Amino acid sequence: MPRRLIVALAAVAGLAAAAAGAWFWLGGDEPRPAALRSERTSALYSLIDTRQADSRPLTVDEVFTGGTATLGPLRRVSAEQLDGCEDALWGASAAGCTQALRATYEGPAGGAGQFVIFNLADGRAADALVTALGRDGFVRPAVSLDAAHSRATVRAMGHYVTVSWAGAPGGGGSDLVTTLIELDKLGQVVQARVVAAT
Secondary structure (H helix, E strand, O other), rough: HHHHHHHHHHHHHHHHHHHHHHHHHHOOOOOOEEEEEEEEEOOHHHHEEEEEHHOOOOHHHHHHHHHHEEOOEEEEEEEEEEEOHHHEEEEEOOOOEEEEEEEEEOHHHHHHHEEEEEEEOOOHHHHHHHHHHHHOEEEOOOOOOOOEEEEEEEEEEOOOOEEEEEOOOOOHHHHHHHHHHHHHHHHHHHHHHHHHHH
């Protein structure tokens, strides 16, 4: 077999493997962020490591206060408690989850973001969901964002998991990072729960 043909076949095989890998990472038709940062729970949240130790359900008003109606350049479009945790997910399962609360934000020039918080049974279940969101699936987008130019942060904090996801046309550079930081501040509701548990 001529050397050129072997090289061409190897190149085609390499492209096919890369395309399959991209399809798997992007979840086929389901969108994933282009960059993802994940954190497991830590001792900082040991006082609320179980729902039993922090039994009061979250409320939309507690998580999405009037002070968070705007985050940097973003304006809140919706805030809701979903009927079921699985409604917020594709390709991943949140075993023992009793609540999923979500807010969506839109900004100038097509910038957008969303924040979801899951109320799970304990820190082990929260860590398992963080792993699943990095490997098996992700949250469903509830706002129009360009997933190929987006970043997300997934954190387990005691028995909660928060997902902050920001997107901007063309990537947005430092603006995208700033937007993600602003969205991530919504997770401060968990720190308030830690303080209440002391």
